Amino acid sequence: MDVPSGHLDGELPTRTAAAVAAGNLAARLSKVAGGAGGIIGGRVTLALDPNALARLCKDRTVALVTGTNGKTTTTMMLAKAMSVIAPVATNHTGANMPDGLVAALSTDPTAPVGVLEIDENYLPKISDAVQPAVIVLLNLSRDQMDRVGEVRHTERHLRTAIARLHNTTVVANCDDVLVTSAAYDAPRTIWVSAGGNWRGDSTSCPRCGMRVHGGATDWYCDCGFARPTPTWSVVDGKMTSPTGESVELRLRLPGSANEADATLALAASTHLGVPLRPALERIRTITGVGGRYTTLVRNERVVRLLLAKNPAGWAETLPLLAKSPDHPIIIAINGREADGRDKSWLWDVPFERLAGRTVIATGERSADLAVRLTYADVAHQHVPDPYQAIDSLPPGAIELVANYTAFRDLKSGLSNGS
Amino acid sequence: MVRDSVVRIGLVLPDVLGTYGDSGNATVLRKRLEWRGYRAEVVDLAVGEPVPSSLDFYLLGGGEDRAQTLAVSHLTANPGMQAAAGRGAVVLAICAGLQILGHDFTGTDGVTYSGLGLLDVRTTPGTGARAVGELLTTPDPALLATSMTGFENHQGHTQLGPNARPLSKVVYGTGNGDGADGAYAGHVVGTYMHGPVLARNPEFADLLLGWAIGAPLAPLEIPVIEQLREERRRAVQAMANRRKRLLKF
Ligand SMILES: [Zn+2]
Numbered sequence: 001m002d003v004p005s006g007h008l009d010g011e012l013p014t015r016t017a018a019a020v021a022a023g024n025l026a027a028r029l030s031k032v033a034g035g036a037g038g039i040i041g042g043r044v045t046l047a048l049d050p051n052a053l054a055r056l057c058k059d060r061t062v063a064l065v066t067g068t069n070g071k072t073t074t075t076m077m078l079a080k081a082m083s084v085i086a087p088v089a090t091n092h093t094g095a096n097m098p099d100g101l102v103a104a105l106s107t108d109p110t111a112p113v114g115v116l117e118i119d120e121n122y123l124p125k126i127s128d129a130v131q132p133a134v135i136v137l138l139n140l141s142r143d144q145m146d147r148v149g150e151v152r153h154t155e156r157h158l159r160t161a162i163a164r165l166h167n168t169t170v171v172a173n174c175d176d177v178l179v180t181s182a183a184y185d186a187p188r189t190i191w192v193s194a195g196g197n198w199r200g201d202s203t204s205c206p207r208c209g210m211r212v213h214g215g216a217t218d219w220y221c222d223c224g225f226a227r228p229t230p231t232w233s234v235v236d237g238k239m240t241s242p243t244g245e246s247v248e249l250r251l252r253l254p255g256s257a258n259e260a261d262a263t264l265a266l267a268a269s270t271h272l273g274v275p276l277r278p279a280l281e282r283i284r285t286i287t288g289v290g291g292r293y294t295t296l297v298r299n300e301r302v303v304r305l306l307l308a309k310n311p312a313g314w315a316e317t318l319p320l321l322a323k324s325p326d327h328p329i330i331i332a333i334n335g336r337e338a339d340g341r342d343k344s345w346l347w348d349v350p351f352e353r354l355a356g357r358t359v360i361a362t363g364e365r366s367a368d369l370a371v372r373l374t375y376a377d378v379a380h381q382h383v384p385d386p387y388q389a390i391d392s393l394p395p396g397a398i399e400l401v402a403n404y405t406a407f408r409d410l411k412s413g414l415s416n417g418s
Numbered sequence: 419m420v421r422d423s424v425v426r427i428g429l430v431l432p433d434v435l436g437t438y439g440d441s442g443n444a445t446v447l448r449k450r451l452e453w454r455g456y457r458a459e460v461v462d463l464a465v466g467e468p469v470p471s472s473l474d475f476y477l478l479g480g481g482e483d484r485a486q487t488l489a490v491s492h493l494t495a496n497p498g499m500q501a502a503a504g505r506g507a508v509v510l511a512i513c514a515g516l517q518i519l520g521h522d523f524t525g526t527d528g529v530t531y532s533g534l535g536l537l538d539v540r541t542t543p544g545t546g547a548r549a550v551g552e553l554l555t556t557p558d559p560a561l562l563a564t565s566m567t568g569f570e571n572h573q574g575h576t577q578l579g580p581n582a583r584p585l586s587k588v589v590y591g592t593g594n595g596d597g598a599d600g601a602y603a604g605h606v607v608g609t610y611m612h613g614p615v616l617a618r619n620p621e622f623a624d625l626l627l628g629w630a631i632g633a634p635l636a637p638l639e640i641p642v643i644e645q646l647r648e649e650r651r652r653a654v655q656a657m658a659n660r661r662k663r664l665l666k667f
Contacts, residue, residue: 204434368646
């Protein structure tokens with residue numbers, strides 16, 4: 001596939017160029033004032049030119065990355081892979097709604113490639129506007145349901161949006177029943193067997209409502225909807241490409257979820273013309289994503305920060321925790337708007353597997369978690385303040401698993417020496 | 419019931435009525451029995467498999483339209499739960515589960531589907547915004563003396579006929595849409611409360627377990643549950659304050 005050469009500022013339609021300039025100015029002023037910068041700039045640009053997103057993407061090769069979990073990681077991986085052949089504009093900070101996208105594209109107006117993380121509920125609107133070359137569909141599971149509606153509604157909206165994109169190739173995880181349904185009607189698909197430990201949201205068929213039989217790699221429904229044959233796959237860190245070539249991924253990020261994300265990113269970058277080996281080399285340079293997996297030190301406690309904000313995230317996290325059986329575990333749960341106020345999902349996580357470990361429940365909704373752990377027969381301490389929770393443990397390694405705002409606050413708090 | 423026998427709890431169609439952590443209700447029932455020295459077993463009753471009429475307790479969780487119609491057709495073809503309810507077994511249905519226990523329910527597609535007719539209720543789509551948020555209620559004093567707390571997420575408006583009684587009066591939230599939440603008749607109970615409801619309301623769990631066992635149960639002291647209930651009540655009061663409403667409960 002051809003990647004268009006970069007365009008100059010002057011080639012943007014005048015209204016968009018002016019709006020981008022105003023937005024960039026607003027972002028600089030906001031940063032000077034101590035704000036986050038990017039999103040405010042994006043808001044100014046969008047207010048001045050509602051079509052800014054479409055115009056900013058018009059002459060670029062754009063890849064959109066969406067799904068419930070792993071968006072930020074996969075976006076960073078795909079951006080790294082694409083950077084082998086061209087400069088890339090990307091929003092790998094997790095600002096994945098329209099204003100965040102405009103902000104990311106405005107700061108890199110000449111980069112010929114855009115790799116954009118999209119909130120799954122915004123995908124239809126954004127894909128209509130930008131007509132992407134590629135959409136990467138990772139996984140779909142319940143997340144913050146009280147905020148955005150049920151995951152099956154999300155799947156149907158994605159399905160409708162994808163079916164009307166005639167020039168888009170969808171790279172989709174065919175081990176995920178809901179993702180497969182969303183991508184099934186796309187004119188062009190690349191199926192990737194990327195695995196998944198969580199089947200709780202797709203035991204009934206998204207197409208007919210009946211029970212789906214089989215496991216991740218051989219599922220089918222009696223209505224005829226069944227897992228397509230993948231051309232890419234990954235098992236235990238070994239990836240196989242459509243040419244039959246097998247490669248050990250050897251990522252520096254831990255766990256099977258990151259291997260799945262890397263395989264999906266490589267399937268997309270290969271389709272967009274990047275040779276596999278150099279793409280993988282770039283992906284291997286990633287050591288942390290938005291503070292995840294990084295360790296921070298507080299009073300001789302070496303805290304590894306992990307993000308898990310729903311049952312699917314926990315399905316990936318529990319095996320990681322099992323690899324360090326001697327480390328105490330702190331679980332931080334908040335319930336703000338961005339986290340979802342409904343904490344029922346804690347009951348869909350098999351916390352029973354933590355029995356015998358040292359566990360502390362912390363965070364603004366730690367009482368919900370403590371009740372759940374009580375019924376899971378997991379002995380635990382309940383220390384609502386996360387810093388007190390850390391200090392209550394002896395010096396040494398700690399695994400700290402947090403949901404969205406708890407993770408964000410602890411990441412900045414621990415980095416700033418709180 | 420003697421302590422040697424096993425209390426059998428059926429999780430009805432967890433593969434289609436499984437959203438919002440409602441399967442946690444089964445965990446709560448089982449553990450509250452085990453902690454008191456009873457033996458308990460949770461049985462998954464999956465789609466396509468027969469529904470036994472021999473269980474002591476049946477649990478139905480939330481789900482969406484299509485899951486509801488699938489559940490009704492399966493439970494109509496395999497009427498073990500209805501037979502068990504007829505001899506006094508306990509049925510607890512949450513949200514979409516409550517709706518399918520009624521005579522009929524109208525989906526978001528405008529089509530009215532037959533229910534199982536175990537409760538004298540009918541459900542139509544509500545006219546307002548989707549009810550999403552904390553739900554705080556005062557239960558029928560004939561059942562419970564303590565308030566009930568949960569989280570609702572639905573669009574249904576449920577009307578009760580003369581043969582069902584409201585489970586509770588809404589203090590904060592939407593519930594059925596007419597000032598009450600849920601319905602009960604005999605040992606068949608429905609509510610819009612997720613959370614899961616039995617995790618947040620231990621007295622309610624023990625009331626239903628007492629029905630299943632045939633004798634009231636002594637309370638269990640678990641302070642963190644009281645702490646959670648108090649926290650949720652305070653959160654609801656704070657939201658009500660923002661709307662300048664004083665709650666009475
Ligand atoms: Zn089907």
